Amino acid sequence: MAPKKLGLKQRYAHMTRGLDWETTYQPMDAVFPYDTFEGIKIKDWSAWEDPFRLTMDSYWKFQAEKERKLYAVLDAFAQNNGQTGVSDGRYINVVKLFLTGVSPLEYQAHRGFAFTGRHLRGAGPRIACQMQSLDELRHLQTQIHTISHYNKFFDGIGEFPHMHDRVWYLSVPKSFFDDARAAGPFEFMIAIGFAFEYLLTNLLFVPFMSGAAYNGDMSTVTFGFSAQSDESRHMTLGIEVIKFLLEQHPDNLPIVQKWVDKWFWRGFRVLGLVAMMMDYMLPKKVMSWKEAWEIYFTEAGGSLFQDLERYGLKVPKYADVATEAAEHISHQNWAVFYQYSHAAAFHTWMPDKEHLDWLSEKYPNTFDKYYRPRWEMWAEMEKEGKRFYNPSLPQLCQVCQIPMAYTEPGDPTKIAFRCTEVAGETYHFCSDGCKDIFDAEPEKYIQSWLPVHQIFQGNCGGATVPDVLNWYRMNVGADNMDYVGSPDDRLWSEWHAAKTREAV
Amino acid sequence: MAQIASITLLHNDDARPIIEAILADNPGVRVLNMPGAVKLDCDDELVVNRASVEARLGRPWEPQEIQLVLISMAGNLDEDDDWFKLSWKH
Amino acid sequence: MSVQIKTIDLEPKRQTFGHIARRLGGDKPATRYQEATLDVQATANFHYKPLWEPEYWLYDTRKTAVVMEDWYKPLDPRQFYYGTYNIARANMQQAVDRNFAFVEERDLLGKAGEAVKARLISGLLPIRHLHWGSNMNMAEICQRGYGTAVTAPCIFSAADQLGMAQIVSRIGLVLDGQSGSSLDAAKEAWLTAPAWQGARRLIEDSFVERDWFRLFVAQTLGVNAVLLDLVYRHGEAAWGTAGLTVAMLTEFMADWRAEEGKWSDVVVKTVAAESPENLALVSQWAKEWIDRAEEAGRPLSVDLVGDESAATAAADAARTRARGLGLTL
Numbered sequence: 001m002a003p004k005k006l007g008l009k010q011r012y013a014h015m016t017r018g019l020d021w022e023t024t025y026q027p028m029d030a031v032f033p034y035d036t037f038e039g040i041k042i043k044d045w046s047a048w049e050d051p052f053r054l055t056m057d058s059y060w061k062f063q064a065e066k067e068r069k070l071y072a073v074l075d076a077f078a079q080n081n082g083q084t085g086v087s088d089g090r091y092i093n094v095v096k097l098f099l100t101g102v103s104p105l106e107y108q109a110h111r112g113f114a115f116t117g118r119h120l121r122g123a124g125p126r127i128a129c130q131m132q133s134l135d136e137l138r139h140l141q142t143q144i145h146t147i148s149h150y151n152k153f154f155d156g157i158g159e160f161p162h163m164h165d166r167v168w169y170l171s172v173p174k175s176f177f178d179d180a181r182a183a184g185p186f187e188f189m190i191a192i193g194f195a196f197e198y199l200l201t202n203l204l205f206v207p208f209m210s211g212a213a214y215n216g217d218m219s220t221v222t223f224g225f226s227a228q229s230d231e232s233r234h235m236t237l238g239i240e241v242i243k244f245l246l247e248q249h250p251d252n253l254p255i256v257q258k259w260v261d262k263w264f265w266r267g268f269r270v271l272g273l274v275a276m277m278m279d280y281m282l283p284k285k286v287m288s289w290k291e292a293w294e295i296y297f298t299e300a301g302g303s304l305f306q307d308l309e310r311y312g313l314k315v316p317k318y319a320d321v322a323t324e325a326a327e328h329i330s331h332q333n334w335a336v337f338y339q340y341s342h343a344a345a346f347h348t349w350m351p352d353k354e355h356l357d358w359l360s361e362k363y364p365n366t367f368d369k370y371y372r373p374r375w376e377m378w379a380e381m382e383k384e385g386k387r388f389y390n391p392s393l394p395q396l397c398q399v400c401q402i403p404m405a406y407t408e409p410g411d412p413t414k415i416a417f418r419c420t421e422v423a424g425e426t427y428h429f430c431s432d433g434c435k436d437i438f439d440a441e442p443e444k445y446i447q448s449w450l451p452v453h454q455i456f457q458g459n460c461g462g463a464t465v466p467d468v469l470n471w472y473r474m475n476v477g478a479d480n481m482d483y484v485g486s487p488d489d490r491l492w493s494e495w496h497a498a499k500t501r502e503a504v
Numbered sequence: 505m506a507q508i509a510s511i512t513l514l515h516n517d518d519a520r521p522i523i524e525a526i527l528a529d530n531p532g533v534r535v536l537n538m539p540g541a542v543k544l545d546c547d548d549e550l551v552v553n554r555a556s557v558e559a560r561l562g563r564p565w566e567p568q569e570i571q572l573v574l575i576s577m578a579g580n581l582d583e584d585d586d587w588f589k590l591s592w593k594h
Numbered sequence: 595m596s597v598q599i600k601t602i603d604l605e606p607k608r609q610t611f612g613h614i615a616r617r618l619g620g621d622k623p624a625t626r627y628q629e630a631t632l633d634v635q636a637t638a639n640f641h642y643k644p645l646w647e648p649e650y651w652l653y654d655t656r657k658t659a660v661v662m663e664d665w666y667k668p669l670d671p672r673q674f675y676y677g678t679y680n681i682a683r684a685n686m687q688q689a690v691d692r693n694f695a696f697v698e699e700r701d702l703l704g705k706a707g708e709a710v711k712a713r714l715i716s717g718l719l720p721i722r723h724l725h726w727g728s729n730m731n732m733a734e735i736c737q738r739g740y741g742t743a744v745t746a747p748c749i750f751s752a753a754d755q756l757g758m759a760q761i762v763s764r765i766g767l768v769l770d771g772q773s774g775s776s777l778d779a780a781k782e783a784w785l786t787a788p789a790w791q792g793a794r795r796l797i798e799d800s801f802v803e804r805d806w807f808r809l810f811v812a813q814t815l816g817v818n819a820v821l822l823d824l825v826y827r828h829g830e831a832a833w834g835t836a837g838l839t840v841a842m843l844t845e846f847m848a849d850w851r852a853e854e855g856k857w858s859d860v861v862v863k864t865v866a867a868e869s870p871e872n873l874a875l876v877s878q879w880a881k882e883w884i885d886r887a888e889e890a891g892r893p894l895s896v897d898l899v900g901d902e903s904a905a906t907a908a909a910d911a912a913r914t915r916a917r918g919l920g921l922t923l
Contacts, residue, residue, distance in 0.1 A: 008568075008585050014767060014774050015760045019726035021785060025798040034646045051581040054568070056757035057687045062571050064684030067677035081604050107634055107742075111652075114737035114749055118730055127756065130733055133749050138676040141630035148629055152606035159612045165638045175641045181652055182642040202576065213539040221540060225514060228575040236581050300578060303507040307580075307592055449639045473612065491607075 012053035017046065020123035032121045038184040041249035045122030048244055052128075052233050059131060063138070070142060070226045077219040078149045084499070087215040088283035089492025090483055093346040094211060095147055095220065096156045097277055100345060101173045102204070103143040104164040108177040109192060110136035116185045125189075125244075128237045132193075135230040142223045149219065154488050156345040156479040159472075163345055166460070167472050168451035169273075169337070171401045175448060176270045180263075182444070187259050189241045195263035198238035199304065201231055202296040203271050207278045210286045239304075246311035253312050258440070264316035265433035269400035272329045276337065279330035279359065280351065288362035293326040318433045321409050327363060328412055331371040336405050338378065339390035343465065345474055347483035350379040370412050387482070391465075393452045398427040399434035399445055406430045422446060506547040507592035509579035515542045519573035521565075525556035541575050549591040550579065617666070627673035632666055635742045655740050658807035660865055660872045665741025668864040670857050672747075679750045683757070686846055690761060693842045694768070703768050706836040711769050717832050717898050718840065719766045719780030720790050721825050724817065725759035727797035731813045738806040747857055748810075754854065758847055765843050789897035792890030793821055799886075807865065808879045814858035816883030819912035820905075822851065824891045828904035863919040877921040884912045884923075 023031050035042075054062075076082075086092070110133050117129035151157040164170045180191040209224030242260075245252045275289035287295075297319075305315045334348070341348040351359065356375065359367045381388050394403035408414045418429040422442045429435040438445045454460050461471025469476055478487050511526070513519045515537070526544050527533060529551060536543040544550065557565045567588040579590030609615070610624040613633040618624060640651045650657055655665070662668075674682070697703060703711065732752035739745040763777060770776035784790050797817065803809040826847050833840045841848075866876040888909035895905035913923050 008583065010774075011767075014777055015763050018763070018774070018777055018781065019722055019759050021723060021781065023798045023801065024785075025795040026802050031798070031801040037646065051583055052568075052571075053583065055760050056683075056753060057690070057760065058568055059753075060680055060683040060687050060757070062568070063676075064680040065572060067680055071677055084604075104634075104636065108636075110749070111635075111737055111745070114733050114745075114752075117752075118733040118737055126730075126733075130729075130749070130752055130756070133733070133736070134676070134753060137746060137749060140634065141626075141676050144629050144634070145626055148610070151611060152608060153604075154607075157611075158608060161613060161633050161636070165636050171639075171641075174636070174639075178641040178652065182644040184646055206576075210538065225540065225575055228512075229571050229573070232571070232574045232577050235577070239580070299508075303578065303592065306507060444642050444645075447642045449641050454639075 008053055012050075012055065015055050016050075016127055017123040028121070032119055034119045034185055035121050038186050039251075039255055040186045040245060041251055042121070042245075043248055045124070047247070048122045048124035049240060050124045050128050051236050051240065054131060054233075059134075063134075066226050066229065067138075067142075070222055071145075073222040074146055074149070074219055082218055083150055083153055084495050085216050085218075089488050090281065090347070090349065091215045091217065091283050092150060092154045092488060093156075093483070094208070094215075094277055094281050095150050095217070096154070096346040097273065097281070098208060098220075099143060099147045099157055100160045100163050100167070101170055101273060102208075103140055103147075104161065105173055105177050106136050106140035106143065108181060109133075110140060112177075112181045112188055112192060115181070116188055119185050120189075125237075125241070128233075128240075129189075132230075132234050132237060135227075135234065138230065139223075139227050142227065146219045146223045153491065155475060155486070156347075159345075159474075162473050166451075167343075167345060167474075168340075168396075169344065169402075171449065171451050172273065173270055175401050176266055179266065179444075186245065186255075189238075190245075190256060190259040191263040191266070193234070193238035194242045195260060195267050197231065197234040198242075199264065199301060200267045200271060200297075201235065202300065203292055204274055205231065206296065207274055207286060207289075207292055211278065211282045214284045214286050215282060242308065242313070243311070246308075246313060257313060260313065261317040262437050262440070265318055265322070265431075265437065266400065268322045268325075269402060269430075269434070272333050272402065275326075275330035276333040279362075280334045285358060288359075289330045290326045290362060293323065298323065317436070318431075321431070321433065324409055325406070327366045328370070328407060331359075331363075331367065332405050332407070333402075335371075335374065336394070336403050339388065340394070340403075341482060342389055342480050343469065343472075343474075345472075345479045347481065347486055347488065349483045350375055350382060366412065393455060395428060396450050396452050397430035397434050398448055398450070399429060399437050400431075401448065401450060402430060404428065404430050507579075508545050509548060509550040509590040509592060510543060510545045510577060511550055511552075511574070511590060512538075512541055512543040512576040513570075514573040514575060515540055516573065521557050521560035522552060522570060522573065524560050526550065526552055529553050529556050543576075548593060549589065551590075552588040554586045625673065627670070627675050627678070630675035631670075631742050631746060633742075635740070635745070653740055657738050657740065658805045660807050660868070660875055662741075662865060662868055662872075666743045667868070668861040669743050670747050671860050672853065672857055674747060674750060674857075683754070686849060687757075690843075690846050693845060694764060697839055697843060698768060702839045703765075703836065706834075706839065710834050710836045713832060713834065714765070714769060714836065714840070715776045715779050716783045716787065716789070717829070718825065719762060719769075719776060720784035720787070721822070722759040722762035722766075722777075723781065723784045724793055724797055724821060725755045725762065727801070728813060728817055729753075729755035729759065731797075731800055731809055731817075734801075735806050735810050735813070739810075740806075744810075744861060751854060754850055758850065761844070761846055765840075787897075789893045792893055796821070796886055796890040807876075810858075811862060811876060811879040812883040814855075814862065815880050815912055815916055816887040818851065818855070818858070819915060820884055820887035820908045821891055821894075822847070823911065824895060824904050824908040825898070826851070828907045829895070829898040832898035859915070859919055862916075862921075866920055873920070873922065877916075877923060880916045880921050881923045884909055884916065887912070 113129045113133035113136060117126050117133050120126050147157060164174055180188050205228060209221055212220035245256050278289045337344055338348045356372060378388050396403055406416055408416045416431055418435040420427050420439055455468055461467045474480055483489055513523060523542060530546050534545045554565060554567055567583055570588050577590055579592055582589040609621045614624045614628055615621045617632055635653055644652060729752045732748045732755060736745045736748035766776040784794060800809060800812050826844055830837055866873045888905050891905035892902045895902045898904060916923055
């Protein structure tokens with residue numbers, strides 16, 4: 001008699017939570033020392049549902065197949081010099097921003113999910129977290145392998161881990177993830193699993209990946225799509241976590257709401273870098289940041305929070321402020337990077353006429369009124385040989401660490417400043433959102449490693465800008481400054497000219 | 505307001521039978537073509553049936569195999585031996 | 595139509611990343627293993643002390659007593675990065691599936707008789723919990739350890755241990771006609787049978803170990819080299835007529851031990867060789883955990899083969915192995 005084939009659900013139950021036991025030689029609280037201090041109450045870990053129910057054999061099988069396909073594309077891309085086929089040399093700056101700013105976060109996620117994959121008390125979520133830890137390592141490594149080929153030809157990529165630990169704007173994503181990882185395991189799950197992977201991930205990956213697709217970067221598209229199939233599992237984990245916590249005990253609601261508010265705002269601030277990338281750095285535009293925000297936050301987030309309403313969870317605080325800021329944030333960020341291009345490891349440029357017209361069309365309420373005139377003035381100054389660089393060092397927000405260049409909600413002509421005094425010291429913030437986060441945990445955020453403060457304290461290689469850039473391992477004249485006239489630009493022009501000759 | 509259950513798949517040969525099965529089994533499904541990908545949206549619920557995919561594929565197919573071509577999704581997932589279902593119903 | 599570029603030189607400006615070139619001693623082509631591994635963990639300028647362990651930074655060399663000038667010295671001889679790791683395991687898993695199909699088609703376990711089945715349920719199946727505990731330890735070392743060269747293979751190892759726990763579970767499901775009753779019985783044995791209490795106490799004690807490298811030694815030289823080898827290698831006689839069948843169904847474990855052992859040996863050897871202080875610490879830890887594992891394995895050995903010989907043989911082999919790594923026991 002052939003044995004009856006087990007259903008997926010029963011098979012999974014036998015293969016996973018059945019493995020776990022209550023320890024008796026050591027107290028459970030010693031084995032799991034970190035899952036109580038945050039105040040989250042779990043009555044029944046066995047109520048955890050893991051919808052994907054992957055056993056290791058299936059995991060290995062599917063992931064191996066994905067990897068075989070991906071590396072075949074990467075090899076072909078390198079062999080065919082695919083880098084010469086992207087839309088324009090400017091596009092490579094997107095890749096630079098990604099490897100220096102985003103890939104190290106994948107690594108952080110890998111280690112963070114190893115932490116929750118060991119320290120959450122329920123076997124179901126532990127296994128899901130461990131698989132995510134593996135996936136995040138995959139994402140880091142496939143990104144390095146993809147971008148490694150670009151590094152062979154273009155500047156600004158080669159010192160990505162060193163820069164991520166030091167360079168001023170890279171402290172924005174770095175501090176974001178340090179913040180999540182320094183939190184307890186449940187907050188980490190809400191911060192990264194829910195807020196980042198579920199609520200905001202489409203705003204990170206869809207712009208980068210469709211941007212890559214539109215701009216002929218087939219290797220990045222391939223790793224992106226391949227990574228997204230893992231993201232679907234991660235999103236499922238993220239949504240399951242929040243439901244599980246809210247279903248377990250009503251006392252969890254205010255804690256979870258506070259984390260959702262905080263991590264929405266933290267994530268929104270980090271995504272400002274993506275906003276700038278979409279609106280300014282992609283030679284061929286996919287959609288504007290404002291449009292992406294409408295589709296992926298306002299609409300998709302709308303369905304989600306409608307679903308979560310039954311637990312009493314509300315739309316994150318300041319979601320309205322973020323939506324209003326979607327009209328401004330990319331322009332304000334690009335203005336910062338343009339002024340400080342001498343200290344950034346990617347190139348900037350002033351948009352050409354066609355690009356300006358596109359921005360005017362996409363931002364009818366704000367671009368012509370507040371930003372276009374400034375861009376035209378700076379372009380004029382460039383022509384006159386008076387390219388504008390800001391020689392001072394900017395004040396940074398104590399929480400998000402972005403230079404204080406954002407404007408007041410409702411008044412885009414006025415820079416927003418907030419501050420709080422703690423133990424005789426004044427701390428500065430870019431927004432109410434960041435100030436709220438600080439005020440809730442001042443003892444955490446007074447620790448922030450603020451790049452500008454660190455420069456002034458003499459911890460960054462010296463007192464002058466060249467000293468600091470040297471300490472960043474920035475190859476001055478190649479990694480930084482304008483795209484026009486850069487070695488990247490010269491190389492691209494050579495390739496392009498050769499292509500044109502060949503085609504005739 | 506109807507909540508949208510949605511799935512985004514790679515637009516390639518491996519995914520084609522799945523896409524066709526979704527189109528056949530989900531009346532009112534809306535299709536958005538993107539470079540290399542296709543997004544399928546349905547009000548409230550979207551289902552991929554094992555039997556429908558197998559009928560088009562001509563070999564046994566497990567719903568878990570969808571992971572090989574999956575890019576994104578929206579809705580609560582219910583996966584079993586015979587289906588892969590996304591839904592906002594409770 | 596795309597155009598082939600023939601007229602210009604596409605000579606790369608550089609071969610690899612700066613941090614890799616410095617390690618290779620020059621700008622040379624690097625392997626995917628090297629680029630995916632070396633220096634990818636952050637080392638400086640952390641922002642906040644963890645709420646759950648404020649005495650350390652997230653990545654902190656002080657979380658173990660051994661000291662390395664460079665935690666990227668203990669490299670993985672298998673050169674695993676995620677892709678090569680998963681492809682290797684998918685291939686091993688194919689063999690597992692073939693072996694299970696072979697055994698199930700011929701009902702080899704069913705034909706082995708009730709006594710042998712009962713022996714497997716109480717003597718083999720509970721080891722899935724030891725794998726699960728080992729999974730927790732390797733995840734812990736991955737999260738607490740320092741340097742991707744050591745920590746990345748640890749999450750692979752955690753996945754391996756889970757995979758092996760699931761292979762053992764599949765043996766149980768074959769034994770009990772897919773009802774799960776054998777797994778319930780095996781869990782009861784794990785929790786209460788005297789034969790398994792030494793192993794359970796040892797793994798539970800390892801759960802509270804705070805020094806991650808000490809835990810690495812405990813897991814690889816204690817749990818893997820003594821307890822897993824005791825059951826899979828030195829305890830074979832216990833399965834009687836099903837010996838060959840069990841060997842087929844646990845082929846993965848044998849292959850895995852040979853392969854993973856090469857890596858863990860290099861790690862232990864390299865760290866011990868760093869300094870006399872490291873050597874003393876690692877030797878002391880290895881001695882302690884091999885001794886404890888031998889002690890823990892004695893009742894299991896008696897249960898499986900009738901005397902303590904399997905525990906003694908496994909522990910002696912582990913000591914020989916440790917001495918081969920330069921440790922003084």
